[in-house]
Amino acid sequence: MQRNSSDYNSQKAKFIEMLDDNVNISKTSDGKEFLYLVSAILVILLGVYIFSDVISGIIVNNLSVKNRLAIEQIFKFQQQENEDKKYETELVQLNKIKNEIIRSDKSLQIKNDFPLHVINEREVNAAIAPDGSIFITSGLLKELKNEQTYAFILAHELGHYKHKDHLKSFGRQIIWHTITTILTGGNSSSGVGQITYSTGSLTELKYSKNQEYAADRYANRYIKLRYGSNKAAVDFFKYLDKKYDMPEFVHYLSTHPSPEQRIQKITQ
Template structure:
């Protein structure tokens, strides 16, 4: 019968425990460092001047304007946006000049670009049935600008790529303007950011009309289409519409916002 020393076995168990403890400590340290880096990155975003943000936007603006000449639809969208801007809070700390870029593509999405540009796709506009819905969507995107969410999402993605490249190796973070464009298009906001942007859009909708009818219409329609067409770009870059509907209805109830007749959409 083979002999096994109990002392030797205990040493192995002790060594294994020590190795596990060291690995846990190392993983905890890395996690804390990464958390600190992301927290610092998100904090520093508030100090980025609007002028610098506009330079970032200029790098990728051509990718959205290419092949999309200014047309009557874009002019009408910007006239509406100018009216919405007049209802913004007077204590807004930074002067901005929001503009819509209308892209004639069958994509159901809206994007906030650095430099105060809001991309509205033809596919999105075709699904909107009232002016109120459009004002809510535009107000939501302005909310992302107000909270610098678009810059935070871009910064987090770049930082994540840097971390991955550091540990796993890889090519440069951004090799071209197309990479930056792709980064911005695929940037996603967390649930808290979307909730705050929805509240901003809801308040702006109320300031514009004096009521909030139409605030949830677009999301109700998307919620019905989600099961049949889950690949809608708006669904992949924004939280599920059902959650947003519940949250908006809660906010409407809390603020006791009235609901009146909706305005016909006259943009075509």
């Protein structure tokens, strides 16, 4: 009897021990596995991103002028509602500045025209469409009245066009989406799909920061030659810095570098 009871107790102790440690209990923790898998996928995606960036750069740089213009026509922006009539006097001035910039640079003369449009928006902003149309917000025209500033902004946008930045980002996105769709099987609801699609939105940031700096340098060189100083550009960035007072880390995620960094780059 005594022996049976000790047998029973040791059996029970063994049983309790087995509850926490048996073949059916996986040893890996979910958190660790998650970090491991996500970092592996991010490394792969980084590779895909660099690959698509390099390849689209090579393709776009070797594009002939004829093909370039044909491709740009495909990506023609839909005509937005514009307010050209309200800002006729400003448009005449802007067109004059624009034509001067184009006359100064041979590589911009491949195209007949860069039509200028004013769009009704309070934000201070300007953009260039792939087909060469330049859009300027009415907010910008209201807030800034300086000719040299206008020249800097227009030269910046034309700099994007000259450097084929829009084509490069199109090419990058096409290659990126092709590869990631093959990888995820087009299923955006799976875990891999969610990571690739949400990191994909980061690649869609229109131009990279380096492209912004290049356009800044181009515009800076132009106004220095034309007006003898880049004071207008520095003032413009100081104005932006004051107007959109954002903490520094926000700029890491935004399309444009912070005004402070942009001043630093053009003054050095």
